[in-house]
Amino acid sequence: MLRVLLSGLGRRGGTRGWAFRSWRCRLPQAGLLSATELVQEWTAVFEKRGIPEARESSEYIMAHVLGAKTFQSLRPALRRQPLTPGQLQCIQELSSRRLQRVPVQYILGEWDFQGLNLKMAPPVFIPRPETEELVGWVLEEAAQRPSAGEAQGGPLILEVGCGSGAISLSLLHQLPQSRVIAVDKGEAAVCLTRENAQRLHLQDRIQIIPLDVTLEGSWAHLLPWGPVDLIVSNPPYVFHQDMEQLAPEIRSYEDPAALDGREKGMDIIVHILALAPRLLKDSGIFLEVDPRHPELVGSWLQGRPDLSLDLVAVRRDFCGRPRFLHIRRSGSPGGCPVGAWPGPQPARVPG
């Protein structure tokens, strides 16, 4: 069994060898390792190598190999059983990837979001836990304000920057009458969202379109699908100056275009806000943002009275940081819009 473990290490070269040599000395004599014991060992290795979330990483990898989603959900008896050589090999390979700072979600190739299991693949952006609360807020709104569109089949939702499809698919899943138009400028994201939609049998209610909303006139491509009831987005909102401080997991493996909001993290946000009046019926825009954005977005909107949009609510995430924005057409608490602003402009494709 040890030979299986160490031969794998040998192939990968010596630089990581020292961690495993010292580890080898501490293995129990009998050579039979249980899940709990091996998690301890790998946690120690990760800690020594400065891998963040050493214990969590070790536990998730172990749970995955044993067929569970989390280590805590494994039956205690299963955690004490000796691992098979096949399992040990698997853990070895996955853990080596973690030593290279690959995010756990990419190592496992899947992750959960709002109760749905989604395929994960680099470099497509990995859903963050905060974003589950964004979905929760949209669901609350959808419940309180049944849109006029429900007669024709539920709210029509536009998601900008769909990534793996997390937000779109969880909305579709929990709003059985809804339909979604999901756009992303990344090809890999469009493919992955398609794949996840099919895995979840939601492909009939979602249109996935490659689109860069920062390009001039991009909104025109969305007009054929009609005005939408609401827009939701977790747009790239990292301040450009903060990009280089991101952890290696993020910097080296996730698509920077999914993170970089350029100047003050606002670039994609303002493009979404600018296209909204042309596409939005009335409900509003729900965004996840950086905690510094509520103020910045508020001021920006005041400087753009032509858009007739108001920041109506800011919500905190579970860590207490201002994280989510709700923006609506001015003067619409709900119901039919007053004729103060023009309806969607006729399509006028420039150039």
Next chain:
Amino acid sequence: MSAPGLSRLPGRLSRAGPGPWGRRLAALLSPGAGVAPVQVAGKKDHPALLPLDEGELEEQFVKGHGPGGQATNKTSNCVVLKHVPSGLVVKCHQTRSVDQNRKLARKILQEKVDIFYNGENSLAYREKREAEKKKQERKKRAKETLEKKKLLKELWESSKSAPGETPGGSA
């Protein structure tokens, strides 16, 4: 090395007093689709479990330093929930979702609080006794049925044997 700002879970969580447990009301003030008090449907003769008072709970998540959100990739979705009046603590990492773990933690804590205050009268204990009682009854009935069958078989066997022979011959 672990990132600074990651909350290390305290060892003796039953200790009273402030310590690292500031009230995390902010986290609870604007909850998301959130966490309503968990109601457990009571059985016919038993009242439902009392919902937990959010004001008596302290919740802790592992927080990275910095702005969080996109800037962090966190997989640690463990929730630690404390019921301040009793000092009971639940740590839940059953699912990969913080939201789900929060709900589960509340459910588990609700049951623990019930046991803590109601002891043998708690729902959990009552259900256990009921289940045990049913099990004993089933065993008893099964035993009785078996004995009846045995008796009938013996009577049948003895009525078959010729007159004058010893009844209850071979089994």
